[in-house]
Amino acid sequence: MRFPDFRLRTRLAAFLAVLALILSFPACKTAPPPPSPPPVVTAPSVPEVEPAVEPKGLPYAADPRLNRLNGIIPSQLAAGGVPGAVVLVGHQGRIIYLQAFGQRAVIPQVLPMTPETVFDIASLTKVVATTTAIMQLADAGRLNLDKPVAAYWPAFGANGKGGITLRQLLTHSSGLRADLNSRASWLGYDGGMGAIVADSPVYPPGHGYRYSDANFIALGEVVRRVSGENLDVYCAQKIFKPLGMWHTGFRPRASKDLIAPTDLRWGEVHDPTAHRLGGVAGNAGVFATAEDLAIFCQMLLNNGSFQGGKILSPKAVAAMIKPHRLRGANTIRALGWDMLSPFSKPFTLSFPRGSFGHTGYTGTSIWMDPNSQTFLIILTNRLHPHGRGVVKSLRTYTAAAVAAAVPMGPPAEMAS
Numbered sequence: 001m002r003f004p005d006f007r008l009r010t011r012l013a014a015f016l017a018v019l020a021l022i023l024s025f026p027a028c029k030t031a032p033p034p035p036s037p038p039p040v041v042t043a044p045s046v047p048e049v050e051p052a053v054e055p056k057g058l059p060y061a062a063d064p065r066l067n068r069l070n071g072i073i074p075s076q077l078a079a080g081g082v083p084g085a086v087v088l089v090g091h092q093g094r095i096i097y098l099q100a101f102g103q104r105a106v107i108p109q110v111l112p113m114t115p116e117t118v119f120d121i122a123s124l125t126k127v128v129a130t131t132t133a134i135m136q137l138a139d140a141g142r143l144n145l146d147k148p149v150a151a152y153w154p155a156f157g158a159n160g161k162g163g164i165t166l167r168q169l170l171t172h173s174s175g176l177r178a179d180l181n182s183r184a185s186w187l188g189y190d191g192g193m194g195a196i197v198a199d200s201p202v203y204p205p206g207h208g209y210r211y212s213d214a215n216f217i218a219l220g221e222v223v224r225r226v227s228g229e230n231l232d233v234y235c236a237q238k239i240f241k242p243l244g245m246w247h248t249g250f251r252p253r254a255s256k257d258l259i260a261p262t263d264l265r266w267g268e269v270h271d272p273t274a275h276r277l278g279g280v281a282g283n284a285g286v287f288a289t290a291e292d293l294a295i296f297c298q299m300l301l302n303n304g305s306f307q308g309g310k311i312l313s314p315k316a317v318a319a320m321i322k323p324h325r326l327r328g329a330n331t332i333r334a335l336g337w338d339m340l341s342p343f344s345k346p347f348t349l350s351f352p353r354g355s356f357g358h359t360g361y362t363g364t365s366i367w368m369d370p371n372s373q374t375f376l377i378i379l380t381n382r383l384h385p386h387g388r389g390v391v392k393s394l395r396t397y398t399a400a401a402v403a404a405a406v407p408m409g410p411p412a413e414m415a416s
Contacts, residue, residue, distance in 0.1 A: 057244070057291050058298055063089075063096035065405035072397050073101050077380075082363065082389035084113035084260070085380040087398060088290040091406055092373045095294055104260045107385040111257075118247055118259045118287050119379040120270050122360030126216045128248075128296055129235045130282040131170060131320065131336030132312070133223045136238060139316040142226050145170070145335075152222050159200040166222065168205055169215040170335040171324050175201035176214040180273055192277045193221055209326040209333065209341070213273060213283040216336075220282025232280040242309040243295050248288040251279045259287065260381040262362055270362055270383060284360075290377050297368050297375040321356055321370070340412060346395035347376075348412035350403035355412065363391045367399065372408040 066089060073087055084102030088095060100113040121128065137143045143152060145167045150157030156164075161176075168174040177199065180186070184195040196218055203210055220231045227234050232250035240248045252259060252267055262270035269275050271284035279285055295306055300321070304312030312320075321334045332340040337356040340348055347357055347367040357367030363382030368375035376399060382389030403411070 058090060058093065058095045058294050060095045060098065063091070063405070066097040066402065068405075069097060069398065069401055070099065072401055073099070073394065076394040076397055077102055080382070080390040080392075080394055082380050082382045082391060082394065083384055085363075085378060085394070086113060086115055086117055086119075086290045087379075088294055088377040089402055089406075090294050090297060090375045090377075093298065095291075096406075098290065104381065105266075105384065107264065113260070113381075115291070116247075116258060116289060117379070118252060118254050118289055119364055119381070120260070120262050120265075120284075120360075120362050121286050121288050121293070121364045121379070122271060122284050122362040123213075124288075124293075124358055124360045124364050124366060125274075125284045125286040126282065127336045127358045127366075128288070128293070129231065129239065129250075129286050130216050130219050130223065132239050133227075133231065133234055134166065134170065134219055135312060135316045135320050135335065137223065137226050138319075139313050143222070145319075149218060149222060153218075153225055155197045156218065158197055161199075161201060161205075164201070164205045166219070167335070169219050171326060171333045172209050172211050172215055173206055173326050173333075174212065174215050175203040175205040175207070175210070176212045176218070177202045178211065179213045180217065187276075189277050189280075192217065192273070192281075196221075207327060209329040209331040211341075211343075213271075216282040217273070217277070218282070220280075223282070230280060231282060232285075235286075239311055240292075242311055243299055243306050244309065245288070245292040245295055248286065248292045248296075250285045250287070252287040254287075260379075260384065262381065262383045263387050264385060290379055293366060293377050293379075294375070297366060297377070301368065301370060301373050301375070323354075345413065346392055347399045349396065349415055350399040350411050352409040353412045355408070359395075363389060365391075365395055369408050372406060374402070374406050374408060376402050 083106050084104055086100045089097035098115055100115045102113050103110055104113045104117050105111040138145055146165055149164050149166055150162050164174045180192055180195045181199050186192055186195040223231050223234055236249055256266050259267045269279050269285045274281035274284040299306040300317055303314035304310055304317045323332045323339055325332050334356050338344045338358055339356045343359050351367055351369050355369040359365045363380035365378045380391055382391050
């Protein structure tokens with residue numbers, strides 16, 4: 001009877017052996033439990049930043065009295081061979097006329113002009129950037145307009161220039177030649193400043209008016225030396241940004257789709273000397289839109305401030321636009337600004353005494369009358385594509401139409 005027990009034990013032993021063999025294969029082992037998930041880390045909260053809001057420009061309210069410009073401007077563009085223009089009129093704190101005409105570019109493709117077009121404003125740089133920067137530094141007591149330039153740039157005083165003052169540079173009565181000496185060999189910004197230092201006056205300083213880019217190139221260097229900032233950086237931080245002129249500056253970063261070409265240059269300063277200096281100079285190099293320039297004009301008419309952004313004191317503005325009748329010439333200049341000169345006639349035939357402005361070689365201009373709180377901005381691409389466009393009659397007839405629509409008093413000069 002013990003046989004069955006023996007057989008049972010035998011079968012049990014065989015079963016256990018088979019079970020041990022099965023368990024010896026890795027594939028049949030029980031999988032280890034999955035690793036615990038990493039602890040959840042909550043990122044530190046970032047304070048929400050209020051998005052920057054561009055300050056609004058001037059309010060717009062079209063004035064039907066200026067509708068006749070819609071016929072005058074296209075006909076004058078055609079007569080002068082100018083592809084296109086943007087014209088803006090401001091009056092008593094509002095834009096009362098803003099229109100784009102013609103084409104922004106005709107080569108390599110035809111592109112329409114728009115009110116937002118960015119222009120190379122050429123010599124308007126002298127007043128929008130350089131003069132304003134100088135007056136800010138004078139306002140802050142960091143320079144004196146009646147001191148010699150050499151007080152701030154000692155090397156400038158060499159070669160008979162020791163007595164030339166900042167005021168003489170600002171009024172084009174310094175006696176410096178019209179541009180950097182064409183006979184001097186120079187390269188880059190430092191080379192250009194060296195050419196000014198090495199040059200001598202070609203006329204007696206203080207004896208008459210002779211328009212000179214060299215005056216304002218020198219003033220741009222004074223801004224750099226006194227402020228410690230290059231002119232483009234200074235103007236961006238102290239003039240354009242505080243006023244909300246977001247589309248204004250040297251060496252524009254805007255797309256070609258927004259910029260009007262000059263001849264065949266697109267987004268590079270046209271002025272040859274400013275170009276050789278690297279695109280930043282006191283005489284030329286700023287690019288801007290009509291609406292940004294309207295902000296600038298209104299700032300001056302507001303005695304130095306715009307929508308809470310104050311960049312000049314009323315005293316500085318008054319000094320800037322005070323007439324200076326220059327010896328030996330039938331010319332009246334303000335500091336930087338023109339009032340009565342060979343360049344002013346298209347405007348002073350219609351705008352009254354006390355009005356002031358400036359023109360630019362690329363076909364740009366600003367003219368304003370403080371008494372009636374009126375300004376006219378004309379921006380064109382007259383040099384595109386081959387440098388032959390003429391804007392004198394456009395300026396003359398447009399200014400006359402504005403003066404007829406917005407009475408400002410008798411004109412500063414009569415037609416001869």
